[in-house]
Amino acid sequence: MPTAGEPAGVRIAGVGIGLGVASGPVVRMAERAPAPEDVPSARSPEEESARVSEAVAAVAAELSLRAENAGGTAREVLEAQAMMAEDPSLEEAVESRIADGRTAERAVHEAFAEFRGMLEQAGGYLGERAADLDDIAARVIAHLRGEPAPGVPTPGHPFVLVADDLAPADTALLDLDPESPQRVLALVTTEGGPTSHTAILAREKGIVAVVGAADADRLSDGDVVIVDAAAGSVVAHPTDDQLADARRRADARAAAESAPVGPGRLADGTPVPLLANLGSPAGAEEALAQGAEGVGLFRTEFLFLSSREAPSAEAQRAEYAALLTAFRGKKVVVRVLDAGADKPLPFLGDAEEDNPALGLRGLRALRANERILRDQLTALADANAEAGADLWVMAPMVSTVEETAYFTDLAHELGLQTAGIMVEVPSIALLADRALAHADFASIGTNDLTQYTMAADRLLGSVAGLQDPWHPAVLRLVAQVGAAGATHGKPVGICGEAAADPLLAVVLVGLGATTLSMTPAALADVRTSLARFDLAAARRIAQAALEADDAAGARAAALAAAETPAGS
Incomplete structure (x- = not known):
């Protein structure tokens, strides 16, 4: 633990989210309550x-209420x-343990832990939900004990929150009001990486944050720190x-953010549209207010994930029309349904796979x-006929040239003029x-290109060090795609979380990216960063x-090059 005798200005390294900087006293997140004892129930x-x-009903209601008050990605995560929380399979697992004589608290703890392990093993989208189960279980157990739900402390003064990691429910509703006596000035986590839920939500909400700062566990309540996201460090x-x-x-930085918003471009005037x-569609207004020049990735899963059967083309058309109308005359890139074994949908088949991240x-x-794909493409074409946006469509998880030809030919056949592919698998990058x-x-x-290149589940903490888009192996694949785009005169966009990293955004443009797409809250920082070079x-x-040889080396080399005048 730091003491008054420690030297001033000690730097703790981590991964910065954005370009922000903030300072203030530390308040640490409380430790989770211990696991319930395994004793027979008296009830x-x-x-x-x-x-x-x-x-469970109370916790689900609280999460739903928080979802209503949140927006964007936070709302989706909380919903x-x-x-x-009310999953029937979890309910059955809890009930079986209660029938064996366990207390409600212990039954919830064991059942949720079992399901967490199953989701971690599945990886992909289901693996992403594993950490959320810990938060749900803790909330249910706290309710059973009659204790306050785990959450962000309220010290009565502005503070820098330091935690191992944050649950989505906490990150989504951090008090950021400048007039609030309990304002969270910045966020520091000892775990997680640039694509963790905490990082994604922090970036979306514009929170000054440094994640993966392992040595921040030395910080104590009341320590004054500077959280420097631009440098990726915490100064104790x-x-x-x-x-x-x-x-x-x-x-x-605050003055720059309040300045009139212009298009993304480099210092020499080279345009780099920021999407x-x-x-x-609910996020359209905020994105436009933040200066988005269009949409670089519109995820359509929200129409499918809560359905027992695929929505009709007409039902989809209305939702697409709402988005396309908001961006009339602007570029809108829509990704067709990205689902399968790792995002199970009953109408896509229910065959179990040992490794769904590599499956169907x-x-x-x-x-x-194919009927589902044809309906979606038809709905998009019909919606744009009335909305008048510059509609582009793309297919996810493409791995072969033959798949590329199949999708683009089908999209053109159904009346869509601009059809492309997502590059998430190393084979198609090559x-x-x-x-x-x-x-x-x-x-x-x-996000996925890094995961598959490094053979490291992007949501598995044990390999988080490998899940970094700065790794030269990933950057070389990006460069190869950029070169191919230049050869064919075809645009190459970036729509993963890497585009929201201000310095990495410059690198990606240097590798041949022609557009960058990100969470709207990151647009200002990336726009500022691009304008420097x-x-x-x-x-x-x-x-x-x-x-460089590794991700850390690549980041350091890029930073050094950025600070070195040309020709030096």
């Missing part, structure tokens, strides 16, 4: 079951948590000069159920020169990153 099974039913016990510099930078990633998912699943002979464009999903500098910075 009847019927009484314990009733207690669980009431607690999913509320559904998970800063000097007066360091504090003054942090406040100056924070004021300058928004959206999960439903994305375009593979749609091709096996064959990008041939794939782009068929596709009208490519969009690189850096011309195309030659972006290419020089990208080359420095490519020559």
